[in-house]
Amino acid sequence: xxxxxxxxxxxxxxxxxxxxxxxxxxxxxxxxxxxxxxxxxxxxxxxxxxxxxxxxxxxxxxxxxxxxxxxxxxx
Numbered sequence: 001x002x003x004x005x006x007x008x009x010x011x012x013x014x015x016x017x018x019x020x021x022x023x024x025x026x027x028x029x030x031x032x033x034x035x036x037x038x039x040x041x042x043x044x045x046x047x048x049x050x051x052x053x054x055x056x057x058x059x060x061x062x063x064x065x066x067x068x069x070x071x072x073x074x075x
Contacts, residue, residue: 002061004053006039007032016040019048019067021056039070046074 001024008029010016017039020032036056037048053071057063063071 002033002056002059004036004056004061004063004067006064006066014042019053019070021061024062046070048074050075 002021003024004019004021005028006017007020007022008015008017019036019039021034021036022030022032026032034052034056036052037046039046039048048071
């Protein structure tokens with residue numbers, strides 16, 4: 001099962017996250033299939049490829065609760 005979730009990147013005390021497609025049982029920062037965008041929680045700046053997000057939803061990927069909320073705020 002594929003998941004749409006956040007992957008932490010950035011320095012210590014300066015988190016930034018990538019929105020990725022990954023296997024549900026893989027590690028948080030492990031291998032991923034595709035990167036859909038990024039989110040900076042300090043500035044609350046979100047960049048996401050909405051066409052690819054919708055594509056993966058239609059192909060059975062399940063977003064996590066945080067990603068779902070971020071996407072709803074962006075639209």
